[in-house]
Amino acid sequence: MDRAVTLPEFDTTVFYDPDEHEHAPGGSTLLGFWIYLMSDCLIFAVLFATYGVLGSSYAGGPRPSELFDLPLVALNTTMLLLSSITYGFAMLEARRRRVATTQFWLAVTGLFGAAFVGIELYEFVHLFHEGATPQTSAFLSAFYTLVATHGLHVTVGLIWLVVLMVQVGQRGIMPANQRRLACLSLFWHFLDVIWIGVFTFVYLLSTLR
């Protein structure tokens, strides 16, 4: 008890920054968005794990080598990869604050993204016609869950992209819009990273089995 009394005055030692220092508006947005992407990564990790576990449970139904059309997957991969580089061009133009060219490259990115989603839907319809529905086997349930979750992400990214094209058109490339474009850039490239996992583990490796 005596010792506690002889301690120095408590306020003199401050363990935090006492001054309210300035935060640039949106200063932590990109880090926050990155942390969201990392949590999204965990969703995909669980879906990949599910596919890894159930990927060979065909329940007497069709096998991956009979179902998957690899040239189509290669075309799809090309679309997504092209959309990644065109988004990069949009970012470079946005940094130069050129509205028209930024919108142009965003539109090109959107077209490649839409082509990706279109090809994926075509593939799903084709598989459904062959009787390979999610109800057929655990392998197909896991396949549709994983691939469609990725496709849904791309679709949301497309909506976001259109919204940003309108915003850039109306308000120009001010700091807030630049930040938004940077967030979508992270999102878009992140989806391409997930797709690397999808075409390798789902399409190529399953076809080998």
Next chain:
Amino acid sequence: MSTLHTAHTSAHEGAHGTLRDYLIGFGLSVILTAIPFWLVMGDVLESKAVTGYVIMGFAAVQIVVHMIYFLHMNAESDEGWTLTALVFTIILVAITLAGSLWVMHHLNVNMMPGMGPEAHAHPSS
């Protein structure tokens, strides 16, 4: 504190890529994507197991290429917190994937004969 403040304000602009970065990333990605597809579609290698490991290797390299050239990952952005979050996530992903596959594989192996999913689908193998 002053160094911390400057890092704080510069970080919000995010990491930038140059045209050169994007083109290098794109070129490498095309190569790293084309080779696995070629290996599988052309049945290039005799052993399917080797093909599997090779394409997994290509995927890992391509993910790193995307991280560096498209997502502009580096140890400096946001005082290293982006990289910290990424490393933490990679650890969680590795535990989730390896753990699930390991546990479920052993569960299948230790099942009573004839109960596994493989038993019904193709008894010959």
